[in-house]
Structure formats: structure tokens, C-alpha cells
Amino acid sequence: MQHSNIQDKDFGGFTVKNYKSEKINGNDKWRHKSITLHPMSDDNSYKPIELYHDELIELIVVGIFDQVLYTNWADDYVID
Numbered sequence: 001m002q003h004s005n006i007q008d009k010d011f012g013g014f015t016v017k018n019y020k021s022e023k024i025n026g027n028d029k030w031r032h033k034s035i036t037l038h039p040m041s042d043d044n045s046y047k048p049i050e051l052y053h054d055e056l057i058e059l060i061v062v063g064i065f066d067q068v069l070y071t072n073w074a075d076d077y078v079i080d
Contacts, residue, residue: 016040016065017049032056040065 017037023030035056039046051059 019061035059 018040019035019037021035022033024033035051037049037051039048
């Protein structure tokens with residue numbers, strides 16, 4: 001996700017979060033009431049980010065996390 005008013009302390013304007021939204025139905029359309037971005041981290045210092053109304057306009061999805069491809073990267077490196 002990218003938003004001009006959100007600055008992740010480690011990565012600047014970009015952040016990886018779990019996206020949850022609350023929608024409002026009306027006149028054959030729906031719109032977001034709010035979006036909450038939950039941290040995908042075990043570090044408790046990262047808090048959810050809640051966006052409402054005008055803040056939602058600037059939110060851009062720049063990628064979708066689908067899966068971890070490989071987790072044993074350290075096994076590939078031998079330290080002499």
C-alpha cells in the first residue's frame with residue numbers, strides 16, 4: 001500500500017499490511033466506510049492504520065502479497 005500521509009518508520013511511504021474494509025451499500029453501488037491496515041509482523045510496535053473518508057482517496061495498492069516462495073535462504077550460504 002502507498003499513501004502520501006502514511007510513513008512507515010522502516011520503509012517510508014510503502015508498507016505491507018493485511019487489508020480489511022468496511023463498506024456501505026446504497027443506490028446499486030458500494031463505497032468504503034473505512035479501511036484498516038493491520039501489520040503483518042510479530043513486532044508489537046507496529047500498530048494498525050485506520051483510514052476514513054477523504055484519507056481513502058489517496059490509498060494506492062501497489063502490490064499483493066500472495067505467498068512466501070522460500071524460507072530457508074540462510075541454508076544456501078556457508079560461512080567459513
